[in-house]
Amino acid sequence: MTQTPPPPLEPLNEDWERMLCIVAHPDDLEFGAAAAVARWTGQGKRVAYCMVTSGEAGIDGMSPAESRGVRELEQVRSAQIVGVEEVEFLGLPDGTLEYGVDLRRAIAAVVRLHRPEIVVTGNFRDSWGEGGGLNQADHIAVGRAVLDAVRDAGNRWIFNEQLETYGVQPWGGVREVWASGSPLSRHGVDITESFDAGVASLAAHQAYIDGLGWADFDPAEFLEGMSRASGQRMGVAHAASFEIFNMGWGG
Numbered sequence: 001m002t003q004t005p006p007p008p009l010e011p012l013n014e015d016w017e018r019m020l021c022i023v024a025h026p027d028d029l030e031f032g033a034a035a036a037v038a039r040w041t042g043q044g045k046r047v048a049y050c051m052v053t054s055g056e057a058g059i060d061g062m063s064p065a066e067s068r069g070v071r072e073l074e075q076v077r078s079a080q081i082v083g084v085e086e087v088e089f090l091g092l093p094d095g096t097l098e099y100g101v102d103l104r105r106a107i108a109a110v111v112r113l114h115r116p117e118i119v120v121t122g123n124f125r126d127s128w129g130e131g132g133g134l135n136q137a138d139h140i141a142v143g144r145a146v147l148d149a150v151r152d153a154g155n156r157w158i159f160n161e162q163l164e165t166y167g168v169q170p171w172g173g174v175r176e177v178w179a180s181g182s183p184l185s186r187h188g189v190d191i192t193e194s195f196d197a198g199v200a201s202l203a204a205h206q207a208y209i210d211g212l213g214w215a216d217f218d219p220a221e222f223l224e225g226m227s228r229a230s231g232q233r234m235g236v237a238h239a240a241s242f243e244i245f246n247m248g249w250g251g
Ligand SMILES: [Zn+2]
Pocket: 024, 025, 027, 028, 136, 139
């Protein structure tokens, strides 16, 4: 039997200056996107992280009260490894996020504060693709809310109180949202040079990795499985894949 190979990945546009990455949990970016972030910060671009929750329900043997601080610290260190100094935590409840106006409001505020041209989020499709398992509820809620909040951020009459409360202005300058690791990815970026930084940033989530109880989990091996498969679709050793959502009206 012959299988149809996945289509080639087109190179992502790197003609931008400011990126904001918005994901549900500490560690979400490190499972695939962090090496790409390291490449971009290495090019002098400004990248900030926003965690919607602190992943406080992510370690079975540690209470949320204790876990919150541990995971926030691991995320800050992990971000520094790939050149990201700004990490925000919105403090919404891990595991029970709901798509809706409240989530859009919280995300729109962060978009207005940072005024990025590109927003990265995690895969929010129902699954990770063939044989990849079901996606997680928080990831799906956040990704959908990111798309909507990016548009909300540009409209001064939506969440208008933020203009007073935070002294922000509407921001309609987000050109695209990129969903990392989506099974429908058609674009990618060569991360061969920054692969090791991506591995180190995942390894920085030590308490979380220990808590998973995967005895032989090796961050390098895990990330390599994905990045080599994506790399083959670009003709490079390692690549990270993204699904692009164009945020221009009618674009
Ligand atoms: Zn997650």
